[in-house]
Each structure stands twice: as C-alpha cells, then as structure tokens.
Amino acid sequence: MATPTPGKHNSGQVVATPPVSTPFSASNHPSHPAFSPHGPRSVVPSPQQVKKSPANSSTMFGYPGGGGHPTNSSFGVGYDSPSAAMALGGVSGLELGLEGMGTPLGGVGHLPVGGAHTGSGRGDEEDRARRLGVVMEVLKASQGRISEKGIQHLATRLGLDSIPEEVELKSRSSSRSLIIAGSAISLDIVFANNLVKTVLLQFPTSPPIVNKHVDKASEILMRDLEIKGDESPLSKRVDPFGANLERLAEQDHLSQLNTPFNCFEAVAGIYESLEKLHQWEVEKLRESPEMIGKEQEFVERTAMCTKSGKPIMHARDRLGLSLDYWQEKRRLAHQKGTPKTWALLIECAKKPSAFYTSARTSENWISTEIEKVNPPAEDLLLAAADGPVLDWLEPETTLVPPQGPLKEGETRGDIIELVDETTGLRRPEVMFVAKFDPPLIVPGSVAAQIYHLADLTFDVSQPSPYFDHLLFPRSAEEQFNNDGRVIKREATVPIFEKDGEKTTRTHKNNLWVEGFEYGYTLTELPFSHPRQLVEMLPYLRQYAFTSTLLQKSFGASSRALSKPAKQTIVQSTRSDFDSFMAGMFSTKEKTMDVSLKPGPQLRITFEHHDGPKYPANIGFEIKHNGVVEVVEENVVSKDQMSDKKQLTEADLAKMLEITEDFGILVEYVLRRL
Numbered sequence: 001m002a003t004p005t006p007g008k009h010n011s012g013q014v015v016a017t018p019p020v021s022t023p024f025s026a027s028n029h030p031s032h033p034a035f036s037p038h039g040p041r042s043v044v045p046s047p048q049q050v051k052k053s054p055a056n057s058s059t060m061f062g063y064p065g066g067g068g069h070p071t072n073s074s075f076g077v078g079y080d081s082p083s084a085a086m087a088l089g090g091v092s093g094l095e096l097g098l099e100g101m102g103t104p105l106g107g108v109g110h111l112p113v114g115g116a117h118t119g120s121g122r123g124d125e126e127d128r129a130r131r132l133g134v135v136m137e138v139l140k141a142s143q144g145r146i147s148e149k150g151i152q153h154l155a156t157r158l159g160l161d162s163i164p165e166e167v168e169l170k171s172r173s174s175s176r177s178l179i180i181a182g183s184a185i186s187l188d189i190v191f192a193n194n195l196v197k198t199v200l201l202q203f204p205t206s207p208p209i210v211n212k213h214v215d216k217a218s219e220i221l222m223r224d225l226e227i228k229g230d231e232s233p234l235s236k237r238v239d240p241f242g243a244n245l246e247r248l249a250e251q252d253h254l255s256q257l258n259t260p261f262n263c264f265e266a267v268a269g270i271y272e273s274l275e276k277l278h279q280w281e282v283e284k285l286r287e288s289p290e291m292i293g294k295e296q297e298f299v300e301r302t303a304m305c306t307k308s309g310k311p312i313m314h315a316r317d318r319l320g321l322s323l324d325y326w327q328e329k330r331r332l333a334h335q336k337g338t339p340k341t342w343a344l345l346i347e348c349a350k351k352p353s354a355f356y357t358s359a360r361t362s363e364n365w366i367s368t369e370i371e372k373v374n375p376p377a378e379d380l381l382l383a384a385a386d387g388p389v390l391d392w393l394e395p396e397t398t399l400v401p402p403q404g405p406l407k408e409g410e411t412r413g414d415i416i417e418l419v420d421e422t423t424g425l426r427r428p429e430v431m432f433v434a435k436f437d438p439p440l441i442v443p444g445s446v447a448a449q450i451y452h453l454a455d456l457t458f459d460v461s462q463p464s465p466y467f468d469h470l471l472f473p474r475s476a477e478e479q480f481n482n483d484g485r486v487i488k489r490e491a492t493v494p495i496f497e498k499d500g501e502k503t504t505r506t507h508k509n510n511l512w513v514e515g516f517e518y519g520y521t522l523t524e525l526p527f528s529h530p531r532q533l534v535e536m537l538p539y540l541r542q543y544a545f546t547s548t549l550l551q552k553s554f555g556a557s558s559r560a561l562s563k564p565a566k567q568t569i570v571q572s573t574r575s576d577f578d579s580f581m582a583g584m585f586s587t588k589e590k591t592m593d594v595s596l597k598p599g600p601q602l603r604i605t606f607e608h609h610d611g612p613k614y615p616a617n618i619g620f621e622i623k624h625n626g627v628v629e630v631v632e633e634n635v636v637s638k639d640q641m642s643d644k645k646q647l648t649e650a651d652l653a654k655m656l657e658i659t660e661d662f663g664i665l666v667e668y669v670l671r672r673l
Contacts, residue, residue, distance in 0.1 A: 146225055146238045148178055148191055154242050155180045158249035180245070182252035184262060187245075189225070195233065196225040201248075209268040209363065216314040220244065223317065244319045247347070254348055258428040261400050263348035266361045267321050270346060270432075270530050273365035274311040274323060277390070277534075280370045281307040284388075298333050305330045305541065306625055308390075308534045309344075321346040322437065325537045326544040326626070331658045342544045344533055345435040349526070357455075357528035358427035362395030365530050392531045399425040434533055435524040441470045442543045443598065447520035450536045454527045467519030468596065471550060472511075487511040489558040493590075493663035505590055507663045508561065509553045512595040538624035545626035545660070546600050552661045553594065592666055601631065606666050608635075608673070616669065618652060628653040635669055647672045 148164065155162040163179045175197070180187040188200040199222040203210045224241035227233055251263040281303045285291050291299050304310035309325040316322075326342035329335055348359055375389035402424035419425050442450070444464055451458035472487055474480075488510055495503045522540075527533060551557060593605040603619040619632035630649040637646045647669070656665050 146196065146233065146236050147194065148176065150238055151178060151189065154238060154245065158246055159253060160249055182249065183256040184264060185248050185252050195227055198222070199225060203264055206262055206264050209272055210264045213313040217319050220314055220317055220319060240317065247319050251348055254350060254430050258400055258430055261361065261398060261428040261430060263430065266348060266359050267346055269361055269363045270365065271311050271313055271321050272363040274308070274530055277308050277366055277370060278303060278310050295333065301327060301330055309537055323533060326541050328548065329660060342440070342540070343437045345437050347433055347435065348430050349433040351429050351431045356431045356526055358398070359430045359432050360395045360398045364393055364395060367391040367393055392529070398428060400428050402426060431526050432528065433524055433526050436522045440522045440540060440543060441467065441519055441547060442522060442539070443467050444518040444520050446539055446543065447522065450522065450525070450539055453536045454525055454532045456526065464518040464520060467517045468513045470519040470521060471547060472554060485513040487554050488561055489554045490561050491553055491558040491663055493667060495667050505667065508591045509558065510593045511550070511554050512593060514595055514597045517598045541626040542622055542624050546622050548660050549602065549662060553663060592662060594662060603632070604662050604666065620653070620656060628656050635673060
C-alpha cells in the first residue's frame, strides 16, 4: 500500500484487577485455587516475590515511575493485589494465570503454548513475550468499568494528574470530587453514592474561542459516564469516556512540550475561520432560486455537501473539531434517525520530521470579506467554474521559545527548527492532521491528487490492492480472473405504489468490474492550511457517493444469493391478493447488472417490459461533489409529439442522487415506462 512522504515544500484466561483493586485469594475462588494443579508449583510466586517482580518496576509500561505516557503506555497502574501482580507481573505470574484465574479477559481465550517446556514448566523467552503481549493488548483495549478508581487509573495511564477531594452537596449524600488536570485542561467529576453526578471540563489557560465550546464537551463526557435507566454500574464500561479523555491528553501533552503553543487554541482558530466561511456560503445559497421555501436545515446541509463543508466542534459523542462534508440521503428534506455522515477530524499531531509544515495559531485563515473582489486571472483559472474565488490568508509563523533542559527520564526529538539563533525562537514540533471518518477508499490516481493538494508526495512505489478489492474484499474461495471480476448478491428493494402502499421485491444483482484500477484507503493526512481541506472535498464526495451506491446493492445492505432462486412480490390489488390466498400467484425474478469502470462510470442493465431481447441500459458518471450525469441510455422516449410528460435524462440523474440506490431507480424507471 502506498505510504505518504513529505513533499519538497514542506489456554485459560488471565485476569486483571477490577477498577477497584480487591485482593484475590483461594477462598474467593474455590474452583480455581491459587495453587492450582493446572500449573507447576515451581513457578508460583509468593506475594513477597510478586513485590520484587521486575515487571512491577517503574518501567513496566514504558514510562518511568508509572507516570503514564500518553502514547506508549499499555495499561493502568496502581494494581496492588497479589493476583493482579501475578497476572501482569512477568513470566511467573503469566504462566500461573494461563490456567484460569478468572473471566474479565474473555477476549484472550486459551493462549497457545508454543515453546518446548522444561521440567519447571517454563517455555522459551519468545513464546512468553508473545503471550504477555497478547494479554497486554487485551488489557489496553478494555479499560474497565466506571468507578472512581477506574477513572483515576485511566488518567494516570494517560499522563494526567488525578486528585480526589471531598465535596458537600445539598443532599448531604456521600459524595467525592475527582479532579483530572493537565497543563491546559481541568476536568472535575463529582461522584455521589459511587455514581457520576456532574462533569465539568475547563481550559483554564485557553482563550474564549476554546472555552465557548466547553458546555457541549462536558455534556458528551457526562453521557459517557452516566448510568441510564437500562444500564447497570456493573456493566457500564469506561471505554467511550477513555477515548475522549485520551484525545484531550494527547493534545495537552503536545501543548506542554511546545509551550506556549496551545493545540486547543490552534484547532479552535481553524474552526472560527471555517465557520465564518460556512455561514457566508449558507447566506449565498439562501438567495438562490432553488432554495426558495426550503428549511434552514436543508440549506445548511446543501452547503455542507456542495460547498466548503460544515465545521462542528464536539459532535457525535466525540470531542474535537470535525469538518462534515457529506451525508447519506442528503437531498431529502426530512430524514428519520441519524443519517450517516462523512467528516474530516482535525487535530494536532507531533511532526515526524522537519519536512512537514508546523501548525500555526490564528483565527484569520480567511479574510472578513470571504470572496476576492477583483481576483487575478490565475485565481480565476484555479477556481471552480460556478464558484467564488475565496480570499484565503496566510497567518504568520507561530514561534515558541527554546526548550528548557531535559528533566529526569524525559526524551526529546531532534527536529528543532530554529528561526532566530540569537533568541533561540523555533517553530513548534506540531503539525495539523485530518483524520478521515470513516476512512475513504479511492483510486490511487485520486489519492495522488489529494496528496498533491496537501503539498505532499504520494509514494507510488509501494504495492497497492485493486480499488474493487478494497471495497469488496476477495473471499478465499473466489478465483482471480485476468478478464475482470463478477460479484453476485441479492437485495430487497422497496417499491412505493401510487396509493402510498409499500411492497418489496428481491433483486439479483451482478457487479461486473471492467479493468483493474489500484486503490488506496485514506485514513489520515497532514495539512498546513484549511484551504487544502476545502479543495479536496469535491474528490472526497465523489467517492463517498460512489461507495454508497455500490454498498447498497453489493455490500452490507445486500446478502449472498439464496438457494431458492425466485422470490415473490404481492401486488396491492384485490385480484392478486385473492390469487395469493389461493396459492396461485405468479413469480417474477428481477435481475440487474452493474458494470464498474474507472471514472467512475457505472452502467446498469435490466430487463425491459419489451422482454429480454431489449434490455434497458443507463450509464452514469459520478462527478465531483457527487453530481450524477447520464452519459448513455435507451429508456428515454424520443417522441416529441406526446402530450404526456416524458422521462428525461435529468430525471434519471436526479432520481439516483435522491435515492442513492440502483434498485429503487430500476423500479422507478419500470413504473414510468
């Protein structure tokens, strides 16, 4: 798979201590005594030996003194029970735990013992290291259940300070406050009767553009921790809260290493500029004739999916900035439920080398006027045919003072970029990064174009899978064919009658992949200016829509072909109902062929009313911003003398944009014909 390079411009189960440490003993677990015959007695450590175990030392989790490095650590600290120490404390504890010390790590299962064993029951070093690695990965993935101790352990693992305090509530119930703090964040969690009652997030050293969003962030963290009516404290896990706290800790740690650079302020500055641009585009759309009478939500969604996206701070239970650029069923005025949304998650990250452009702190990435009044000719050539020339600005380089002396146990990179040798001012070792949510599959040529827009070089020397293989992974039984690929699936398609009644029909779908095109999965991308993100959005929408179309007919929304080849459709008329009741109804199988060609171009073929000798063909090209264009068809009537409203190519394109489903489009065309 291609990897980016910078451009020249820039078998039993192991148990860990629960969130509240409680020493285990043989009396607590009679079915699995501590000195079980399942494991050799010679490797069972005593509690005194456990305290001396090397894995219990200050370097167990990759950071000194159990301080909890935000990126390198694997699990929490403070597990003071002997059983937990034996489960996590090196080879002896691991081998003891492999024969059933409990159930919290259900994902581990029976770990295979690979090495030859000696009389003492010890395997070779590599095998023990491998098994310990598996256990640690499971412990890292599952962060435990919600409790004061569990949250304290989580904060320590992430390198944050946690301070418990007694508080007084009006109810005079038993309550405690846990304060989690970093260099730029402060989180106050109040517990009452061991349940979380309030959560307050603050950024004490940040400007108002950061703190004006703290209420939304606190609400998300509270939802992560509160016990709802259908939940139990014994089953509610801390994982969603842990993911959000980890994002805060990562940004806080970067800010601390590059003081006074503030990652939260830098990201909030990008939000301010993109929000200003979004509101301007919404107002411009509101003035257009096609938006007359439309609701504000529809206008904003249209701007999100056709213009520069919609920035949102703290959305969809995730802390941070997201630039939403596409939404499922975007052209429907009223949508039920929560539609799927595609977004770019904007964060700060540590620079891997000096070739990447350092992040800058500014609220002025675009001018107040938004649009250039008299743009030069070269800007007109680069601008979209029907779009304005945006007046982007270049903020000054953000500089920070020289780094102080290294503290004990601290390490530092070697990419110090001095700007002024006299003052020692330097660029922060921080860059902006956009994470694709969800990851987006595009052809290699499109990935190269997106990297070019970000001033990066796309590495084409690495082997890449084919575009269709990324969309639909090849099964072990599927044979590779040099002539192309055929994917056979079936899907249930809704049919809406004129009287409003809804029925369904099963479609047999065949996807014919013509030619081979290399693909690439976009997961994250460094960038230096929000302009770069806006410029790549038309490409992203093009393939977000293409993948949606294909997934509806051949992906998770479809299923493997059933053995009974024929399905029935029962019409809403009385005669058909009577025939159904009499067991005399007729069946009709509907088959649809879809061919995929680079472009992307999609051609659908299905049986016409005139019979199999005259199949219907409609060829579509998916253009930038998910715009659909009909490039070939044989279903539109050419009779200009008819008084009846004729089906047009524009109708076909609009119907596909609205339904986002080939099956529904086929049924629509058959009814109109």
